Amino acid sequence: MPVYSEKVMDHFMNPRNVGEIENPDGVGEVGNPVCGDMMTFYIKVDDNHLSDVKFQTFGCGAAIAVSSIVSEMAKGKTLEEARKITPALVADELQGLPKNKYHCSNLGAQALNKAIDDYLKKQGKEVKGKRRKRDEQE
Amino acid sequence: MKKAYMDNAATTPLLPQVLEAMLPYLKDAYGNPQSLHQWGDEAREAMEEARGQVAALIGAQPEEITFTASGSEANNFAIKGLAQAQQSKGKHIVISAIEHFSVLHSAKTLGKLGFEVTEVPVDKSGLVEPGEVAKSIREDTILVSIMHANSEVGTIEPIAEIAEVVKKTGALFHTDAVATAGTIPIDVAKLGVDALSLAANQFYGPKGAGALWLKKGTRIIPFLDGGVQEGGRRAGTENVPAIVGMGKAAELAQREMPSRTAHLCRLRDRLIQGITSKIDHSILTGHPTQRLPGHASFCIQFIEGEAMLMLLSSKGVAASSGSACTSRALKASHVLTAMGIPPEVAQGSLLFTLGLSNSEEDVDYVLEVLPPIVDRLRQMSPLYAKFIKQQRGGR
Numbered sequence: 001m002p003v004y005s006e007k008v009m010d011h012f013m014n015p016r017n018v019g020e021i022e023n024p025d026g027v028g029e030v031g032n033p034v035c036g037d038m039m040t041f042y043i044k045v046d047d048n049h050l051s052d053v054k055f056q057t058f059g060c061g062a063a064i065a066v067s068s069i070v071s072e073m074a075k076g077k078t079l080e081e082a083r084k085i086t087p088a089l090v091a092d093e094l095q096g097l098p099k100n101k102y103h104c105s106n107l108g109a110q111a112l113n114k115a116i117d118d119y120l121k122k123q124g125k126e127v128k129g130k131r132r133k134r135d136e137q138e
Numbered sequence: 139m140k141k142a143y144m145d146n147a148a149t150t151p152l153l154p155q156v157l158e159a160m161l162p163y164l165k166d167a168y169g170n171p172q173s174l175h176q177w178g179d180e181a182r183e184a185m186e187e188a189r190g191q192v193a194a195l196i197g198a199q200p201e202e203i204t205f206t207a208s209g210s211e212a213n214n215f216a217i218k219g220l221a222q223a224q225q226s227k228g229k230h231i232v233i234s235a236i237e238h239f240s241v242l243h244s245a246k247t248l249g250k251l252g253f254e255v256t257e258v259p260v261d262k263s264g265l266v267e268p269g270e271v272a273k274s275i276r277e278d279t280i281l282v283s284i285m286h287a288n289s290e291v292g293t294i295e296p297i298a299e300i301a302e303v304v305k306k307t308g309a310l311f312h313t314d315a316v317a318t319a320g321t322i323p324i325d326v327a328k329l330g331v332d333a334l335s336l337a338a339n340q341f342y343g344p345k346g347a348g349a350l351w352l353k354k355g356t357r358i359i360p361f362l363d364g365g366v367q368e369g370g371r372r373a374g375t376e377n378v379p380a381i382v383g384m385g386k387a388a389e390l391a392q393r394e395m396p397s398r399t400a401h402l403c404r405l406r407d408r409l410i411q412g413i414t415s416k417i418d419h420s421i422l423t424g425h426p427t428q429r430l431p432g433h434a435s436f437c438i439q440f441i442e443g444e445a446m447l448m449l450l451s452s453k454g455v456a457a458s459s460g461s462a463c464t465s466r467a468l469k470a471s472h473v474l475t476a477m478g479i480p481p482e483v484a485q486g487s488l489l490f491t492l493g494l495s496n497s498e499e500d501v502d503y504v505l506e507v508l509p510p511i512v513d514r515l516r517q518m519s520p521l522y523a524k525f526i527k528q529q530r531g532g533r
Contacts, residue, residue, distance in 0.1 A: 012448060018518050033482030033521055036442070036462040036470075040520040056520035058485075060444035060463035064518065100468060 005095035028114025146493035188385025209316035209337030210240035228278030264293035291424030292433030301330030320391035343387030347380035402432035432492035
């Protein structure tokens with residue numbers, strides 16, 4: 001078993017914000033079961049703020065801990081602030097991740113961003129070009 | 139907290155009698171077996187006694203045993219040493235798709251040295267069909283290596299039947315018996331092989347001790363060049379305490395095998411029955427009957443193995459998994475893949491390998507703590523949520 005930090009263990013053992021939001025304002029799904037991890041983020045947006053964030057994750061301890069911390073970091077933030085949650089910040093917040101688990105932190109940030117994109121799209125708002133392209137390349 | 143160690147395929151614990159047998163050779167009896175004085179004599183005699191004990195475990199002659207530092211080393215020695223000694227006759231090797239990495243990667247290395255390797259497929263229970271081996275053998279095939287049992291799915295291979303096929307061709311036949319030696323009866327003559335690998339830490343002996351049995355008269359290229367140790371095939375001062383421990387462990391394994399097997403099969407069957415009946419969408423991997431005594435391996439659908447291991451560990455239970463996330467390389471197990479198990483199902487690999495220290499109470503404890511762990515992870519799983527929705531939609 002990889003050596004995980006206390007923070008990773010805490011978020012794995014007691015994950016925050018697990019589940020599905022009924023009638024979410026945005027949904028973001030990344031990864032696929034074939035490659036190992038799969039994350040789905042659900043968001044509720046009030047007045048440009050993430051009033052609720054929930055997730056479902058199929059994956060290892062790191063994937064679950066990443067989802068949990070991303071949900072916690074994002075909750076209450078404005079959409080612009082939430083966009084600034086990078087994989088590096090997620091890994092830092094978790095007191096580090098083993099090297100071969102670093103890709104899990106990418107998935108967490110990606111899933112949240114996709115949920116925000118989904119919300120904006122539903123609102124008929126333009127999704128910023130650069131981000132859109134990156135997501136399409138996945 | 140209750141503790142249950144069910145990862146005996148990784149390593150078994152050292153039996154107290156084995157430790158006792160080893161201790162003198164870590165203390166006053168420190169001589170080098172090659173030395174010509176009483177210290178050397180003492181160490182050499184102990185080592186030769188161990189050689190006899192290991193040979194007796196598999197129905198072999200003591201002089202046919204070469205001690206190594208591990209099962210992996212024995213496999214490296216066999217594959218590389220036998221192939222290179224035979225290369226004037228041909229350069230083709232046949233192995234199965236589910237071999238241990240020490241065989242797979244040795245063959246891969248030989249591939250870089252101009253040998254050709256054919257991997258024989260397995261069926262969905264992990265069995266190697268003797269007919270498939272026959273199909274893979276060519277005129278220039280010099281070596282066939284098929285494991286006696288697979289430690290990830292517990293399937294025991296029909297080695298004697300495969301040997302019949304190999305014998306007709308003139309190729310040498312090696313079997314990796316690391317998972318079976320000391321666990322199920324082995325008679326090298328009845329198996330019909332030319333070489334066989336074993337490891338002490340799979341039958342309650344120490345780590346750092348393995349052996350390669352080589353049928354008398356079989357040519358092999360030395361593994362470590364140097365002095366005269368192990369007939370010049372494996373140089374380096376012998377690890378006397380570990381070798382003595384391996385000998386003692388072999389003696390005990392041989393004597394206690396029937397009672398150990400009865401105990402392990404009873405626990406195994408209880409665990410398999412319990413898990414497959416208590417947990418929906420759990421699949422037994424490997425062969426239902428042709429399997430190792432203490433071996434219970436599963437795929438638990440919709441969740442991932444490492445997460446299960448961490449939660450089991452928090453309950454004091456040690457198990458293992460072949461999921462991609464538990465491997466350093468983040469690749470799904472080659473064994474489960476070769477058996478045709480889809481990658482998302484292989485992600486839920488969970489493996490309990492029972493040992494002498496386990497009791498019925500331990501099995502019942504696992505049956506008590508595992509279902510809530512599975513539930514908890516499934517409640518988090520988008521795959522499970524999708525599956526449930528599909529089921530509801532289908533009604």
